Amino acid sequence: MNLHAVRAIYVSEMARTFRTLLQSIASPVISTSLYFVVFGGAIGSRMPEIDGVAYGAFIVPGLVMLLLLTESISNASFGIYFPKFVGTIYELLSAPVSALEIVLGFVGAAATKSIILGLIVLLTANLFVPLHIAHPLVMVLFLVLTSVTFSLFGFIIGIWADGFEKLMVVPMLIVMPLTFLGGSFYSIQVLPPFWQTVTLFNPVVYLVNGFRWSFFGIADVHVGHSLAMTFAFLGICLAIVTWIFKTGYRLKA
Amino acid sequence: MSSNAPPAAATAPAVISVRSLRKTYASGFEALKGIDLDIRRGEIFALLGPNGAGKTTLISIICGIVRATSGTVTVDSHDIVGGWRAARSQIGLVPQELTIDTFDTVRATAGFSRGLFGKRASPAHIEKVLRDLSLWDKRDSKVMTLSGGMKRRVLIAKALAHEPRILFLDEPTAGVDVELRRDMWDLVRALRASGVTIILTTHYIAEAEEMADRIGVVNRGELVVVEDKAELMRKLGRKQLILQLPARLEHIPDALAAYRLELSADGSELTYTYDTQSERTGITSLLDALAEAGIGFRDLRTQESSLEDIFVNLVRDQP
Numbered sequence: 328m329n330l331h332a333v334r335a336i337y338v339s340e341m342a343r344t345f346r347t348l349l350q351s352i353a354s355p356v357i358s359t360s361l362y363f364v365v366f367g368g369a370i371g372s373r374m375p376e377i378d379g380v381a382y383g384a385f386i387v388p389g390l391v392m393l394l395l396l397t398e399s400i401s402n403a404s405f406g407i408y409f410p411k412f413v414g415t416i417y418e419l420l421s422a423p424v425s426a427l428e429i430v431l432g433f434v435g436a437a438a439t440k441s442i443i444l445g446l447i448v449l450l451t452a453n454l455f456v457p458l459h460i461a462h463p464l465v466m467v468l469f470l471v472l473t474s475v476t477f478s479l480f481g482f483i484i485g486i487w488a489d490g491f492e493k494l495m496v497v498p499m500l501i502v503m504p505l506t507f508l509g510g511s512f513y514s515i516q517v518l519p520p521f522w523q524t525v526t527l528f529n530p531v532v533y534l535v536n537g538f539r540w541s542f543f544g545i546a547d548v549h550v551g552h553s554l555a556m557t558f559a560f561l562g563i564c565l566a567i568v569t570w571i572f573k574t575g576y577r578l579k580a
Numbered sequence: 581m582s583s584n585a586p587p588a589a590a591t592a593p594a595v596i597s598v599r600s601l602r603k604t605y606a607s608g609f610e611a612l613k614g615i616d617l618d619i620r621r622g623e624i625f626a627l628l629g630p631n632g633a634g635k636t637t638l639i640s641i642i643c644g645i646v647r648a649t650s651g652t653v654t655v656d657s658h659d660i661v662g663g664w665r666a667a668r669s670q671i672g673l674v675p676q677e678l679t680i681d682t683f684d685t686v687r688a689t690a691g692f693s694r695g696l697f698g699k700r701a702s703p704a705h706i707e708k709v710l711r712d713l714s715l716w717d718k719r720d721s722k723v724m725t726l727s728g729g730m731k732r733r734v735l736i737a738k739a740l741a742h743e744p745r746i747l748f749l750d751e752p753t754a755g756v757d758v759e760l761r762r763d764m765w766d767l768v769r770a771l772r773a774s775g776v777t778i779i780l781t782t783h784y785i786a787e788a789e790e791m792a793d794r795i796g797v798v799n800r801g802e803l804v805v806v807e808d809k810a811e812l813m814r815k816l817g818r819k820q821l822i823l824q825l826p827a828r829l830e831h832i833p834d835a836l837a838a839y840r841l842e843l844s845a846d847g848s849e850l851t852y853t854y855d856t857q858s859e860r861t862g863i864t865s866l867l868d869a870l871a872e873a874g875i876g877f878r879d880l881r882t883q884e885s886s887l888e889d890i891f892v893n894l895v896r897d898q899p
């Protein structure tokens with residue numbers, strides 16, 4: 328195992344984050360605060376409690392998930408797309424580094440950034456609504472698993488993308504809708520039965536509900552299902568990454 | 581010239597062995613058509629060839645950036661597919677294009693390369709490399725603030741950061757001023773003196789002539805010739821006698837076949853190549869034979885055939 332290489336990639340990716348520290352942290356914090364002002368404050372004050380949880384608090388796990396998903400995908404996809412785009416990928420390909428080491432470096436850095444942002448947003452949320460976390464260990468587990476899984480997913484998109492449009496299209500056209508329709512801001516029990524069933528095919532439902540369970544002990548789906556689905560998605564992403572490096576897909580001529 | 585004589589290790593086993601190497605790109609273009617090549621440990625090997633000959637493709641396969649369609653490559657007896665990690669650890673590559681992360685500082689990007697190749701951080705070694713390349717003053721500058729020539733130095737620094745035993749330089753002098761070129765050749769000689777094997781590509785024959793121990797010429801995906809520079813230099817000793825004919829000649833009479841004359845495309849010039857080192861140049865008998873065949877000439881001149889001519893002929897004679 329070339330640990331020096333993993334470290335080199337990780338450090339250089341984190342340096343990229345710190346170079347743009349202000350954008351990296353300010354924009355998610357501001358946008359999350361806006362969600363709180365609008366959904367939690369303005370609208371939330373007129374919303375009934377859901378299963379005994381105030382609406383402002385109810386949406387916190389969903390908001391953090393939305394942030395983790397979008398940040399993980401955009402960081403990891405940009406992290407690997409950029410060297411491909413400017414040509415510096417030659418160095419990664421010619422170095423004695425394995426696929427696993429490259430992934431550990433890039434995905435590790437992207438996930439680290441997501442986790443830091445997730446925690447910052449949780450602290451920000453705490454300013455608006457008092458938070459009580461019922462199962463802190465499960466909360467951390469979901470935070471880490473989601474960041475890692477979606478950083479891997481972003482890594483795949485970054486390799487697949489051969490233009491900036493493709494880099495943007497998946498987060499915008501797939502992840503945003505799935506998150507909004509995935510019960511981030513409502514309980515899926517408010518949906519008619521047919522749509523409830525449809526919603527169960529949305530993977531984000533499991534993430535949001537697992538995460539929400541760790542806060543309030545309530546969820547629309549069992550936390551075990553949530554964990555199983557998260558691991559399944561992680562497994563799928565790992566399989567795709569392995570295939571990519573085996574075949575050299577979009578990496579080697 | 582003596583400073584360029586092949587090192588004593590010239591007869592040692594090959595440090596890189598390329599066998600029946602072929603590459604067909606996804607577009608269907610066959611960039612390499614079966615290359616066999618041995619690079620000797622410790623030599624400076626120059627790959628010459630026109631644009632699109634396949635030089636970069638060959639280097640890219642050896643370095644692991646492009647996949648071979650068929651054939652094998654071993655680096656220090658490690659197969660580049662089966663033993664990729666051991667093979668790649670020994671290689672440093674300076675790419676043809678100026679591809680470099682411009683947001684990093686010079687020192688950071690060199691340190692990154694060292695780590696990527698599995699070496700423990702060594703500020704002392706990085707400092708030495710940067711000093712050798714006159715980059716030390718710029719160590720904390722962002723790469724994007726440097727000139728093109730400076731960026732090329734940074735690429736060289738990155739390639740040397742992990743102390744490679746084999747160094748590939750893909751057109752290192754493209755867009756480089758005289759001073760940097762001289763610095764670069766000094767550095768290359770110093771590296772060779774420390775036992776590093778160097779493979780460089782170039783379009784400039786003079787450069788190959790000045791630097792290389794051996795020269796390989798690639799054209800249209802084939803290795804046309806591989807020879808010691810000294811041998812090619814011997815060919816340089818040849819001269820050509822060019823006869824301008826008063827009337828166009830359709831073809832060379834059979835009686836003159838022994839002289840291996842070349843007729844220019846428009847039939848107005850005959851070229852005779854002879855060896856100045858041999859005792860008899862054959863000029864007198866050629867002139868007699870021409871008179872006998874009834875071929876006169878308006879004028880004549882002689883010229884030395886340069887390595888350039890040899891190169892151009894090799895490349896042109898390809899189907």
Ligand SMILES: Nc1ncnc2c1ncn2[C@@H]1O[C@H](COP(=O)(O)OP(=O)(O)OP(=O)(O)O)[C@@H](O)[C@H]1O
Pocket residue numbers: 580605606607609611629630631632633634635636637638676
């Ligand atoms: N990724 C690719 N896909 C398709 N064809 C390619 C690809 N890369 C190179 N080629 C073709 O392969 C041939 C050899 O290219 P290569 O870059 O190896 O040449 P070269 O000898 O390095 O040329 P130059 O002196 O211009 O750098 C060229 O005709 C080129 O167009």
Ligand SMILES: [Mg+2]
Pocket residue numbers: 635636637676750
């Ligand atoms: Mg080239």
